[in-house]
Amino acid sequence: MSEAAALRAPTAARxxxxxGLVTAAHFLSHFYQFVLPPVFGLxxxxxxxxxxxxxxxxTTFSVATxxxxxxxxxxxxxxxxxxxxALGLGVLGAAVALFGFAPTYVTLLPLVAIAGMANSxxxxxxxxxxxxxxxxxxxxxxxxxxxxSGNLGWAAAPAAMLGLSAMFDVxxxxxxxxxxxxxxxxxxxxxxxxxxxxxxxAAATPAAPDAxxxxxxxxxxxxxxRPPRGxxxxxxLSLLLSRAALMLxxxxxxxxxxxxxxxxxxxxxxxxxxxxxxxxxxxxxTGYLIAASFGNLVGGWLADRTGNPGRVxxxxxxxxAAIVASLxxxxxxxxxxxxxxxxxxVLQGSLLPARDMLVRQIAxxxxxxxxxxxxxxxxxxxxxxxxxxxxxxxxxxxxxxxFYGSAIFMLLALFTYVETRRQAG
Numbered sequence: 413m414s415e416a417a418a419l420r421a422p423t424a425a426r427x428x429x430x431x432g433l434v435t436a437a438h439f440l441s442h443f444y445q446f447v448l449p450p451v452f453g454l455x456x457x458x459x460x461x462x463x464x465x466x467x468x469x470x471t472t473f474s475v476a477t478x479x480x481x482x483x484x485x486x487x488x489x490x491x492x493x494x495x496x497x498a499l500g501l502g503v504l505g506a507a508v509a510l511f512g513f514a515p516t517y518v519t520l521l522p523l524v525a526i527a528g529m530a531n532s533x534x535x536x537x538x539x540x541x542x543x544x545x546x547x548x549x550x551x552x553x554x555x556x557x558x559x560x561s562g563n564l565g566w567a568a569a570p571a572a573m574l575g576l577s578a579m580f581d582v583x584x585x586x587x588x589x590x591x592x593x594x595x596x597x598x599x600x601x602x603x604x605x606x607x608x609x610x611x612x613x614a615a616a617t618p619a620a621p622d623a624x625x626x627x628x629x630x631x632x633x634x635x636x637x638r639p640p641r642g643x644x645x646x647x648x649l650s651l652l653l654s655r656a657a658l659m660l661x662x663x664x665x666x667x668x669x670x671x672x673x674x675x676x677x678x679x680x681x682x683x684x685x686x687x688x689x690x691x692x693x694x695x696x697x698t699g700y701l702i703a704a705s706f707g708n709l710v711g712g713w714l715a716d717r718t719g720n721p722g723r724v725x726x727x728x729x730x731x732x733a734a735i736v737a738s739l740x741x742x743x744x745x746x747x748x749x750x751x752x753x754x755x756x757x758v759l760q761g762s763l764l765p766a767r768d769m770l771v772r773q774i775a776x777x778x779x780x781x782x783x784x785x786x787x788x789x790x791x792x793x794x795x796x797x798x799x800x801x802x803x804x805x806x807x808x809x810x811x812x813x814x815f816y817g818s819a820i821f822m823l824l825a826l827f828t829y830v831e832t833r834r835q836a837g
Contacts, residue, residue, distance in 0.1 A: 429606045430545035431554050434538050435601065437501050437556070437559035441534040442565030443572075444508050444527065445473070445587060450570040454582040459517045469524045476528025478792030485536035485785025485797040486648055489778055493540040494607035498600035506594020513585030535788045536781035541781050543772050544609040549716060551772070556712025556767040563705040563761075620734070634658050640656030648779065652786050656774050656835035660783075661790040663828035667767065668794025670821035671760060673802045673814045674736065677712030681811040686744050700757035707761020714762065721766035722833055726826060728766075732759040733822040770829065774836045 434829075448455065452466050456714050488496055507527035514520035538558060546554040576585035600607075604706045649658055675697070682693045711728070715721035744752065775783040 416515060418420040426606060427546050427550060427554070427610070430608070431557055432540060433600055433603060433606065434497075434541050435557050436535060437497060437569075437806045438538055438558055439561040439565040439713070440501065440505070440530055440596060442562040443563075443569045443582075443822045444531065444593065446472075446566050446569035447508060447573055447586070448511070448524075449493075450573040451585065452581050454577060456678040458582060459514075459520065459824070465517055469521065472521060472524050473528035473531070473795065474792060476525045477531045478789050478796070480532035480789045481535065481785040481792070482652070482655055482782065482784075483785070483831045484532040485625070485782035486645070488536040488540055488781030488785070489535070489648070490569055492602045493781060494600070496533050497541065497557055497607075498597045498604070500530045500537065501593050501600065502597030502623040503527075504530035505590045505597060508557055508592070508593065509587050509588070509590025512586035515578045526558065532785070536785040537771065539778040539784045540609050543560045545607060551711075552715030552721065552765045552769060553712040555768040556708040556710075556715075559761070559764040560705045562650030563654070563701065566574070569702070585586075592830040610665075640755060648782050650775065651779055657783060657786065658802040659832040660771060660774060660787050660836055661771075663796045663825055663832055664787045664790030664814060664822050666828060667792045667800075669798045670736075670818050670825055672795050672798035673818040673821075674756070676801050677806060677811075677814050678739075678797055680806060681814050682739065682744075682749065684806075684811045687742060688744070688746050688749055692746045693749065696746075700753040700760075704761035706765055707758035709761075710758065711762030712765040713770060715765045720829075721769045725763055725766035728759045728762045729822055729826050732756055732763075733819040733826075735759070736815050736822065737738060737819035738815075740812030767829075770832060770836070812837075 416588055448466070448469055453465060455461075456463065482495075484500075504527050506529065507523050507710050510523055511520060514523060539555075542554050542558060543551070572589060573582075573585050576588055580588075678697050678700075679690055681691050688718060711724060712726045718724065735752055739749075739752060769789055771784055772780065802817070805811065805813050805817070
């Protein structure tokens, strides 16, 4: 290891600094994902458009993020996660700051697309930095804090946007929250030396010459060129087309499908099944999302404590699938429904550190970004197709099938998780 790399090796202080910077950026990433819906009513009046057009803005953001994540992962591995994280956050914040100044819907649409593309950098960059900056015995908790910061970003967006719009106007609200991202991007750019990246030590250490190679011994010929940072494009494609990577993509796909139904359709499906008021279900669903943050912390602690994230994942998802299936099968009072959703939230949150540690286990050194980017596209695809499937169920079939189907997808996620771990060795 070079002297510079040794000076940047993980210490407790550097670990906490890296975790703080990365989780702050991840908070804003999720915040910006939810910055438009709270002010849809104001934007409809400002731009003189309907909710269909405004909904298309969210679709545009999501599609731009999903399509860009795999290329973003390649860039992270080649150019460096820390620099690209600062750049991506700066572009995202600047785009959001300009949302309120767009005079027409047509001018807003490309800004939203730019914001979505900038948002694609976060997952590959965040996990590459955390994997290089945090020691093995703390990595589960680091991943759990990363997940919590995203949940908090979603939760903070409605209050911030509505509060600032009420105090000033919607244009000022976008400007203030967008400039917060630009400011944090500047902080990141000034602290790049605090962020050690996956594979950095290996990249900094020159390969030892082959003792049996007379050219290497005599130095009569130039040393062979070192492979480019992050490997070649061929290496990257081979990784993404490997059985383990494809299984991991499939896992992320069915994992997302297992949980999208609960988030998107509980408020309409559970009242139709059990006659509970939509307001009570909405409150219970909010509790579910908050409980998931607590579950993130528990799951990370258990993964580090037991040294067996696979067991944590298996126990949690089996219990979760049973609870979700019961939502469609067991008559529930408002109190029992609330307890069931709170418990489901804790269990769902506990899965995320084990999921992220599996991606880390599979990725070769220096190629974390592209694998996280590729598999995150599976999450985006699962989140995109599930509403159409379960929406058809709500219109044409028994709403209980939403919860039975979600439980089946969770069991499929367990199967693909176990198989992916087996492929990873």
